[in-house]
Amino acid sequence: MTTPELILKKYWGYESFRPSQGDIIKAVLEGDDTLALLPTGGGKSICYQVPGLLKEGICIVITPLIALMNDQVAGLKKRGIKAVAIHSGLDKREIDNALNSCIYGGIKFLYCSPERVQTDLFRERVREMNVNLLAIDEAHCISQWGHDFRPSYLQLKEFRVQLEGVPVLALTATATARVQEEIQKELLFKERHVYKSSFARPNISFSVRWVEDKEVKLLEVLQKVQGCAIVYVRSRKGVRDLAKLLNEHKISSTFFHAGLQPNEKDERQKKWLNNQVRVMVATNAFGMGIDKPDVRLVVHYEAPSSVEDYYQEAGRAGRDGHLSFAVLLMHKADTDQMTQQLEQSHPSVEFLKRVYQSVANHFQMAVGSGYMVSRPFELPEFCHTFQLDPILTYHAFKRLEEEGLLQLSDSSMKHSRLKITVDNTELYKFQVANARFDAFIKGILRIYGGGLFTDFMIISESKMAGFLEMELKQVFELLEKLNTIGIIAYIRASGKPEVLFLQPRVEVSRLFQENSRLKSLKENAAVRLKTMLDYAENSTDCRMKQMLDYFDERYDHCGKCDVCLEQKNKVKTDYYEKIIQLLESGPQSMDELTGDTNDKQKEAFLNTLRTMLDAGIVKRNADDLYLLT
16 A cells, blocks of 8 residues: 555655654545645645645646746656646647646646636636645735735635535645634635644744944855855845855855846756855745755845745755854844835835836737737836836736736746647658758757657757757747647747736726725735834844744744843853853752852842843753753
8 A cells, every 4th residue: 555655755765754744644635624834944845745646636736936836847757747837937838738738648736826726718627637636835825914915815715616525735834823814714624724833943043133334244244154055135236246245255156036047047056056156145036945955044135024034034044954044134224225115015006007007008908908918028118118117117017916917027937938739640741741841850859859749848949059050040940930830839938028918908997996905915014024123123032932923833042043142141150150060960949059159149149040041041840940951
């Protein structure tokens, strides 16, 4: 009999599950609706991949992150597991082909966005699938109190109703008690089933440094803490400038942001993963799905907008369990700057309408037209033409995407793709009858293999040109001709950003008629920002305790953060060493501890003991005895 442990060993090579994984998988296999809270690096994907393989049929995985979809599919394919992803970066033919594979091709995992689930085509095709599990990643997005709320997640309950009898596994790394309740309510859980690993990361030393010059402090930190590091910065310009600064100071670095081309991202990521460069300077686009265990240091050059985001990003340090460091750099001007950024990231309803109307005018898109139509788009040119503030407009596009109206994609999302649309026999006949295409088709098959017959594959025209010793222009021409004839389906990369209409163009007067939710989103974001700033400014409570209090988990003291270390330094009086020596021999009562002190010394001795208790150096047990922690 095949067991979860045998599946884990066969495909991943592990002998046993991490804490909570086994319980979560057992609940899923028993058909329970389950909410799993596992910290960053806690192995969430295993919790649906193992039961998905054990059960007959296909597991549908909902995630908002296209990069993560692609990484997961690539990882499963490397293990010999059939998986596909459907997202806005695909052509209609590719989507149709992927859905056919899910029905007839033995696919075990289908990854898609929450927006895709809402389409009639998707729901119709799912009815033909044998779905064994619905896994919803980043489940906190369903809650308006969550740190990354997405309205499209609210529609998942309708899809849940369609999949009658199919269990749901909701997964997230961060969720407060309020968010947990909302997740289960919105996903129509039959019974409450929550499995939660501790959020504590006792091997990480957290600290906040308020400084006048962040560059100087960053260099100092990187010189003190050796080993692999990530430095998070908010802007693309910021990551470029900091990487340049570090390299000038002989600290090997590269940078990463969403605007890089796919080959650039892969190259830089591989260099960092293989320790060819020490520091990755990145926006928050970097990190999802990256499981590098030996990251010794994560520095936030600028604070994230929420404790959830900070915990996830800082938690990429020390996954091997060894001592690691998470440092937040703060300047006195940061508070005002972050408040301004909050305002910019929540444009007014009037501005959202203006941007939407301007896009419709830009493309001369009539009301009711444009569904799933994409057009090349240059944001700076658009803002100049319609006299729009670029920063506000960028955030307006983010909000319009969340509302399911428009999606602005980066040029890096687009690359050429190819599929052979005829079978082997018909292709052979075509090659015999059309000798001028024969060598070209053979060359394509030698480069990319027979997988072209079953699925769209990402291709490189320049690679073809080099292999076939042809001009690049000629490669493009031949591909276009074969596409026109119907031998291949060829989707050429635009090389530019694009705007995609996620639904038919709406009359602007009908938009945001009920805007209380947008107001609520901004208010919730303001609360989360205040909590983040409170964390940065609180220099009296243990850093880990502050974070775990936020996640409704009780915790005393980590003994490693800047606050705990400062408290330890304060108690290192003449009595500190004496108390340590006394307790090294075993637990002691108060009388035993103070037996050698006179009345004059006793007050100072007790003050030191109380401070050591507060700092977590000493604790008191149920028998009222004192002992070292």
